[in-house]
Amino acid sequence: MLTQTDKALELAERLGGERDGEFAPSGVPISEIARNFGTPFYLYHGETIVGRVRRVREAVGTEVSYSVKANPSLGVCQLIAREREAGAEVASSGELAVALAAGFEPEDIVFAGPGKTDDELRRVVEAGIFADNVESLGEIDRLAKIAKAMGREIGVGLRINPTAQLMGSQMRMGGTVGQFGIDQAELREAVEKTLSHPELILRGIHVYTATQVFEVEPLLEHCRNIFEIALEAADYAGGPLEMIDFGGGFGVPYFEKMSEFDLERFGEGFRELLNAYRTDPRLEGCRFLFELGRYLVADSGVYVTRAVDVKQTRGKTFVVTDGGMNHHLTATGNMGQVFRKSYPLLNLTRMSGVPEEGVAVAGPCCTPLDMFGSNISLADPEVGDLIGVFYSGAYGFSASNLGFLSHPAPAEVLLWRGEAHLLRAGGKPEDVLDGQEPLES
Numbered sequence: 183m184l185t186q187t188d189k190a191l192e193l194a195e196r197l198g199g200e201r202d203g204e205f206a207p208s209g210v211p212i213s214e215i216a217r218n219f220g221t222p223f224y225l226y227h228g229e230t231i232v233g234r235v236r237r238v239r240e241a242v243g244t245e246v247s248y249s250v251k252a253n254p255s256l257g258v259c260q261l262i263a264r265e266r267e268a269g270a271e272v273a274s275s276g277e278l279a280v281a282l283a284a285g286f287e288p289e290d291i292v293f294a295g296p297g298k299t300d301d302e303l304r305r306v307v308e309a310g311i312f313a314d315n316v317e318s319l320g321e322i323d324r325l326a327k328i329a330k331a332m333g334r335e336i337g338v339g340l341r342i343n344p345t346a347q348l349m350g351s352q353m354r355m356g357g358t359v360g361q362f363g364i365d366q367a368e369l370r371e372a373v374e375k376t377l378s379h380p381e382l383i384l385r386g387i388h389v390y391t392a393t394q395v396f397e398v399e400p401l402l403e404h405c406r407n408i409f410e411i412a413l414e415a416a417d418y419a420g421g422p423l424e425m426i427d428f429g430g431g432f433g434v435p436y437f438e439k440m441s442e443f444d445l446e447r448f449g450e451g452f453r454e455l456l457n458a459y460r461t462d463p464r465l466e467g468c469r470f471l472f473e474l475g476r477y478l479v480a481d482s483g484v485y486v487t488r489a490v491d492v493k494q495t496r497g498k499t500f501v502v503t504d505g506g507m508n509h510h511l512t513a514t515g516n517m518g519q520v521f522r523k524s525y526p527l528l529n530l531t532r533m534s535g536v537p538e539e540g541v542a543v544a545g546p547c548c549t550p551l552d553m554f555g556s557n558i559s560l561a562d563p564e565v566g567d568l569i570g571v572f573y574s575g576a577y578g579f580s581a582s583n584l585g586f587l588s589h590p591a592p593a594e595v596l597l598w599r600g601e602a603h604l605l606r607a608g609g610k611p612e613d614v615l616d617g618q619e620p621l622e623s
């Protein structure tokens with residue numbers, strides 16, 4: 183089993199390795215990127231993203247939808263849209279705006295998520311996306327009313343909460359009682375309700391119940407169950423379905439003792455299932471898709487922060503960096519994690535330095551919660567060194583409390599074809615005043 187340092191070194195190697203002792207993704211020294219754009223910053227590696235989307239498509243033999251929530255940075259979305267490798271799955275009208283601006287075709291966009299407001303549904307209808315994956319019977323009626331008022335038709339996917347649980351995952355959003363989806367017991371009612379509205383086009387079904395799934399066999403069984411639910415829906419509809427959205431939830435091995443999700447083994451099993459079911463006339467012309475976020479982008483990203491202080495306290499070395507939980511909530515274990523474990527970290531300035539064990543790496547946020555890890559192996563840490571947090575391409579920038587402690591926001595940089603492109607400039611201290619109205623009296 184790889185240590186976190188081995189993992190970080192392997193990830194660094196995949197992104198382009200080192201030059202003159204420092205991390206140099208695609209051959210560009212990290213110090214040069216830091217000099218040009220300032221620290222802290224998120225670095226995304228374009229070829230890694232595109233390669234991963236392709237690998238998934240080839241392995242599972244279906245369409246892939248990129249879950250924009252994982253990384254809604256416009257440049258990242260543009261890259262995926264431009265390469266025509268995937269569609270988009272969005273969860274808010276903000277993400278819809280990003281997906282459209284990035285160039286995803288409306289017929290390749292699906293929208294899932296509870297609590298869609300009337301304004302969001304209006305935007306869905308306006309954009310004419312492939313499917314609004316409805317989360318409740320009430321949403322079907324609201325959507326129909328809005329589409330009718332606008333004189334338009336709109337595609338509908340029924341997000342079904344299956345009775346059976348997907349085992350072997352680390353966060354469940356289905357197979358249990360919750361705010362997501364329509365209970366499988368209401369499948370017939372949902373189909374009939376959708377068909378009763380002439381403005382709605384029944385596309386098919388959507389099931390997304392869990393994330394961080396690593397076990398192949400339970401996931402295959404889950405997909406087989408989704409095929410069966412889809413066939414039942416087609417029976418109620420009296421005609422073939424146009425879409426089965428299998429969700430996904432493929433895991434990323436962020437932490438110690440975790441191994442990669444076996445994509446090839448899953449793909450083999452899934453393609454067998456697909457071949458068995460796709461000839462059923464109830465699925466004639468059906469689009470099959472997986473929607474994935476972290477699995478497509480997590481390993482492409484490194485959060486890079488600079489050591490501002492290196493201090494000893496009672497025999498322990500603390501490296502204090504210029505960014506922390508305010509920029510990268512998930513990597514500091516503050517996104518609801520029960521056990522706080524560290525992501526793979528490296529001293530990017532001294533790739534072949536002598537590792538010091540048991541180092542604590544803490545951010546600037548004045549709370550002991552602001553810690554990337556308290557027992558990190560880090561090479562010769564010195565003030566000014568660049569510290570890299572790997573697996574940071576997903577749920578980083580947009581999943582953080584950027585306003586916490588009023589530090590400037592980090593920059594976002596995309597490395598693509600050997601060039602570093604600034605996607606979003608880092609902030610300035612004065613940004614904290616933006617949008618605020620001073621008291622006049």
Ligand SMILES: Cc1ncc(COP(=O)(O)O)c(C=O)c1O
Nearest residue numbers: 249252294390393431474475476
């Ligand atoms: C409906 C839906 N689809 C896709 C995703 C993306 O999950 P992941 O990034 O784990 O692939 C999520 C995550 O919350 C989700 O809720």
